Amino acid sequence: MITVLTATYNRATTLPRLFESLCAQTCMEFEWLIVDDGSLDDTQSILTGFASSAPFKIRVVEQLNSGKHVALNSGAAHVSTPWLFIVDSDDALVPKAIATILSSIDQPSDEGTVGLCYRKAYFDMQLLGVKLNVGDMPIILTPTGAGHLFKGDLAYVFKTEMLIRHKFPVFPGEKFVPELYVWNKIGDEGLIYFFPNEILYLCDYLDDGYSRNFSSNLRKNPKGFLVFYWSQIGRETSIFFKAKYLIRSVQCYLYTLLNRFS
CATH class of the missing domain: 1.20.5 (Single alpha-helices involved in coiled-coils or other helix-helix interfaces)
Structure with missing residues (x-):
């Protein structure tokens, strides 16, 4: 049903943490697709080791160093499931993440659903952004509107066809395009359900990261x-x-x- 899509560049030190969190999932009905964006460290050997022991399917796509946005374009083209969950290589998931997403996919009754969105927290479980007193029911928002409301990074799950249809633009000599540009375009296609207080994703901001x-x-x-x-x-x-x-x-x-x- 779902692919965890990870773009990585020289993250050999943090990939094991993400791998361990995937191995700890209460539901193994997913595959992990990694796009190696021309890493120069031990990423490839580490991924080979993961593939030999993982309780889920792992696939690796390699490309020349071009930036995360190009890696996401490449990854989406190789996803074989109807849904994908973008998880960065220096982050991790809580054990119930995949199970929660799979149970949520069938909940929205509107056939126009194009995405789901959950909250992120630091590794000490401190919520990114603000906590809302709106209950646990999902709410429909645009990605821009959600950014203003939650005031923190969010964890998006999209229909694969949406990310294939709305590729990140590529500019020669540049290696970054803000993700919200594409998330908004996907939101234009249909409904995105936001789960206002459901934490599924753990993250940190490294010194060499984009943020x-x-x-x-x-x-x-x-x-x-x-x-x-x-x-x-x-x-x-x-x-x-x-x-x-x-x-x-x-x-x-x-x-x-x-x-x-x-």
């Missing part, structure tokens, strides 16, 4: 950020956010010019 290196990533990937910011101007309803993304778009134009002449 802690925003300014550097913006300078290196201005076209990828520009396509996101420009789309957000039309999606946002508040003047504050429209102005914010307009300013960011101008920054992207300037960085694009600077990169061209550097």
